[in-house]
Amino acid sequence: MAHPSDKKPSKSGPRKPVRAARKAVGKKTDAAQRPTAKKSKAKIPPKQTDRAIAGTALGAVPPKRTLSKSLKADADQLAKRSLHTKVKTARGRKLSSTLWLSRQLNDPYVARAKAEGYRSRAAYKFLEIDEKYKLLKKGARVVDLGAAPGGWSQVAAKKVGAKGKVIGIDYLEMPAIENVQLLQMDFNDEAAPEALKAALNGPADLVMSDMAAPTTGHKQTDHMSIIALCESGLDFAEQVLVPGGCFVAKTFQGGAANDLLARLKKLFKKVNHFKPKSSRADSAEMYVVAIGFRGENR
Numbered sequence: 001m002a003h004p005s006d007k008k009p010s011k012s013g014p015r016k017p018v019r020a021a022r023k024a025v026g027k028k029t030d031a032a033q034r035p036t037a038k039k040s041k042a043k044i045p046p047k048q049t050d051r052a053i054a055g056t057a058l059g060a061v062p063p064k065r066t067l068s069k070s071l072k073a074d075a076d077q078l079a080k081r082s083l084h085t086k087v088k089t090a091r092g093r094k095l096s097s098t099l100w101l102s103r104q105l106n107d108p109y110v111a112r113a114k115a116e117g118y119r120s121r122a123a124y125k126f127l128e129i130d131e132k133y134k135l136l137k138k139g140a141r142v143v144d145l146g147a148a149p150g151g152w153s154q155v156a157a158k159k160v161g162a163k164g165k166v167i168g169i170d171y172l173e174m175p176a177i178e179n180v181q182l183l184q185m186d187f188n189d190e191a192a193p194e195a196l197k198a199a200l201n202g203p204a205d206l207v208m209s210d211m212a213a214p215t216t217g218h219k220q221t222d223h224m225s226i227i228a229l230c231e232s233g234l235d236f237a238e239q240v241l242v243p244g245g246c247f248v249a250k251t252f253q254g255g256a257a258n259d260l261l262a263r264l265k266k267l268f269k270k271v272n273h274f275k276p277k278s279s280r281a282d283s284a285e286m287y288v289v290a291i292g293f294r295g296e297n298r
């Protein structure tokens with residue numbers, strides 16, 4: 001097939017040799033790189049363009065395309081803007097964190113907790129538990145395991161009043177709560193039970209545990225970890241509860257594991273499982289509420 005440049009021979013006679021063609025392209029390349037390239041490109045006569053094509057076909061480096069200064073500035077700004085948007089949206093957050101944040105912002109219990117002065121939406125779970133099982137009495141002595149940020153302790157302190165006692169423990173730091181004694185330590189630390197007993201200075205009417213380790217996403221691992229926390233809470237409850245006392249602990253759907261359930265039934269007169277309305281429907285959490293500690297071994 002004939003090359004386009006073959007169709008219209010140059011006025012100056014036959015086609016130039018390869019070297020001349022390359023030279024011509026070189027000239028055009030220089031011109032294209034000058035700032036006025038855009039204007040001069042529009043004026044390039046077809047003959048010159050043909051030469052450039054011929055030169056390219058012969059292996060010459062095609063003229064380097066450059067953005068005009070203003071276009072480049074716009075492109076840079078666009079690039080920066082799109083980077084900025086990404087950073088702003090993600091801000092180093094994982095998708096799960098972004099979803100959590102959006103859920104928090106749209107959660108009526110979060111809004112209610114803020115309006116009513118509770119430190120966490122979890123306060124409503126305990127309010128529901130107490131409304132159903134009437135666990136808290138004026139002057140009662142309560143231990144709150146995994147207390148931070150403090151919603152359950154706030155509810156308990158209000159209900160037991162100044163004559164009651166509430167001791168909270170969490171490895172997270174939390175600001176003081178009126179009428180609540182807070183210990184910042186890991187409940188699994190071997191010194192924790194003694195520290196709690198010293199703060200309690202007597203028996204307890206209620207031991208409650210909302211303890212939860214950060215979830216791993218692996219269902220069985222998370223289930224086992226919550227059951228282990230529930231068991232160690234029960235070990236402690238067994239040591240400090242008054243006869244007739246109560247134990248509340250977070251477990252997972254399906255309730256307490258069989259061994260744990262058998263133990264609870266042996267230790268308490270009544271064992272119930274309860275899922276408060278304020279507990280998110282998509283969460284597998286539920287609570288075991290054990291009432292009437294027999295206290296036979298003490």
Ligand SMILES: C[S@@+](CC[C@H](N)C(=O)[O-])C[C@H]1O[C@@H](n2cnc3c(N)ncnc32)[C@H](O)[C@@H]1O
Nearest residue numbers: 120122146149150151152170171187210211212
């Ligand atoms: C769901 S939050 C408790 C919310 C609390 N009931 C409230 O109303 O604000 C679970 C808490 O358990 C605590 N926790 C988990 N394992 C613990 C442990 N071994 N010792 C002490 N606290 C623990 C966590 O630090 C976390 O603050």
